[in-house]
Amino acid sequence: MRFGIIGLPGSGKSTVFRALSGGVDLPEHKSLVEPALGVVTVDDARLQFLADHYKTKKITPVHVEYMDFPAFSTEGKAGRGIGDRLLTHIRPVDAVIQCLRFFDSPALGPAEPLQDLDLVEEDLILSDLGVVEKRLERVAKDIKKGRKELADEAALLEQARSILDQGKPLRIFPPAAESELLRGFAFLSAKPTLFLLNAGEEKSHSEIEAAARAVRARVADQPNTSVDWLYADNEAEIARLDPEDAAEFLKELHLERGAKERIVRTSFDLLKLIVFFTAGEKEVRAWPLKEGENALDAAGTVHSDMKRGFIRAEVVAFEDFRQAGSLSEAQKAGKTRLEGKEYRVRDGDVILFRFNV
Numbered sequence: 001m002r003f004g005i006i007g008l009p010g011s012g013k014s015t016v017f018r019a020l021s022g023g024v025d026l027p028e029h030k031s032l033v034e035p036a037l038g039v040v041t042v043d044d045a046r047l048q049f050l051a052d053h054y055k056t057k058k059i060t061p062v063h064v065e066y067m068d069f070p071a072f073s074t075e076g077k078a079g080r081g082i083g084d085r086l087l088t089h090i091r092p093v094d095a096v097i098q099c100l101r102f103f104d105s106p107a108l109g110p111a112e113p114l115q116d117l118d119l120v121e122e123d124l125i126l127s128d129l130g131v132v133e134k135r136l137e138r139v140a141k142d143i144k145k146g147r148k149e150l151a152d153e154a155a156l157l158e159q160a161r162s163i164l165d166q167g168k169p170l171r172i173f174p175p176a177a178e179s180e181l182l183r184g185f186a187f188l189s190a191k192p193t194l195f196l197l198n199a200g201e202e203k204s205h206s207e208i209e210a211a212a213r214a215v216r217a218r219v220a221d222q223p224n225t226s227v228d229w230l231y232a233d234n235e236a237e238i239a240r241l242d243p244e245d246a247a248e249f250l251k252e253l254h255l256e257r258g259a260k261e262r263i264v265r266t267s268f269d270l271l272k273l274i275v276f277f278t279a280g281e282k283e284v285r286a287w288p289l290k291e292g293e294n295a296l297d298a299a300g301t302v303h304s305d306m307k308r309g310f311i312r313a314e315v316v317a318f319e320d321f322r323q324a325g326s327l328s329e330a331q332k333a334g335k336t337r338l339e340g341k342e343y344r345v346r347d348g349d350v351i352l353f354r355f356n357v
Helices: 013-020 045-054 084-090 113-144 148-165 205-218 232-238 243-252 259-270 295-302 304-308 318-324 327-332
Strands: 002-007 036-041 063-068 095-102 193-199 225-230 273-279 284-290 310-317 337-339 349-355
Touching: 002 013, 002 084, 002 113, 013 036, 013 063, 013 095, 013 193, 013 232, 013 259, 045 273, 045 284, 045 318, 095 113, 095 205, 095 259, 113 148, 113 205, 193 205, 193 259, 205 225, 225 259, 232 243, 232 259, 259 273, 284 295, 295 304, 295 310, 295 349, 304 310, 304 349, 310 318, 318 327, 318 349
Parallel strands: 002 063, 002 095, 095 193, 193 225, 273 349
Antiparallel strands: 036 063, 273 284, 310 337, 310 349
16 A cells, blocks of 8 residues: 655654654655655554464565655745656555645635635645547547547546546546546546645644634545644654654643544545464464455455466454464354355455466
8 A cells, every 4th residue: 555645845744754654754855756765564463463472583564655746836836846757656546635724824824724624625626537538539539530449538538527627536436436438647637545634732622623624624525535734843853763752752642542543544544454364373364354354355455366267265353363362162062154256355364365367
């Protein structure tokens, strides 16, 4: 999973990046185009339990990648805050974290998170509009040359253009991300988005919650959006501490968990992801999967050969495995199931795939 952190100059993106990536420092001379990359392992007590049971040292958790992109330009024409080279890096990400400044700045003035949100959204929308219009010109020429099979794509692009012309993001147009005809464009305004308030120390929890409610209201009609917040300056320092000192610091901030853990959970929910496990003496591993996907999809996540030669899946819920103490005891208790390819995988399933190629 790859998340792109974007925002306006002065929004504190790089500090947010350090808080989410476990204190990773940015290069001294950060590129104006190339994003910084931080890889975070997702802590999961269930994974450690399985590793202890199978007595294996090879543990592979889910990894999340955070990419800190250069700030969008606030100069020049609207829609040109995203350079063409920067676009090539942003489009492949799975979701966007839009950093919103919620601290007062001597240089930038009072915090205006809704105004900042609108400015960034406008850039994303206008960038997508440029892509749509360019493609429509090409499709129109090809249709005139007899390529009638492009009519469906043209119809969808026209709908997308109408939405963008109204200043609305393509998140409200499901085909932009789901249709095979449009998915390849990787529209920026169609990406799942976490609007993340970067709050200053002077902001109370009640002030932050009020600002978060205002952001939620602004995007209430948009699917695949989420809103969260953090004290980025403090949490970037917390990310460097050992667990005991970090827990004490969080207690002083009246927080139960650090930003790294909280935002990962929010990110999972945003992308509608669950986790299933494969386990044995050689390795225990956690795998992310879209909620609602089936056993065949899960097999393909592990290896293409498993999907191609899928026979069945032996499944036990983690909690049943834990209570039984082992797979064999879970089998004796009737807690394991043999499932076919259409079985919808659930969060926490421990799966043994049977396949033949």
